[in-house]
Amino acid sequence: MVLPSLRVDPVTGASDEPFALVALGRCNVGTAQKLTAVLRACVEYAVDVRDGRLGQVMGREGGLVQLRPPGGGREWDCPPESLGEAAPGDVLRARVRRLNAEPRLP
Secondary structure (H helix, E strand, O other): OOOOOOEEOHHHHOOOOOOOOEEOOOOOHHHHHHHHHHHHHHOOEEEEOOOOEEEEEEEEEOOEEEEEOOOOOOOEEEOHHHEEEOOHHHHHHHHHHHHHHOOOOO
């Protein structure tokens, strides 16, 4: 994917702030959809901040995000504004549980 307008914002790049902002620039609808798909694929786990449950992101339907418990089970719907970032340790434990649940070759 090519983002031809990608550049460092000159105002923040010249400031004393430790991190400059990146201007994503302009792109067509197709490129924006590809970028959105890539970013959504990166969000594998999230926390439903309403009750603290960790869930694997399964999809989006009707403006809600569908989450499933990491070891499997019944999915639930969560409003996007109620999603929180999953702690790395929780994600690692969920991935290990998922791998351990998979059948092994003889």
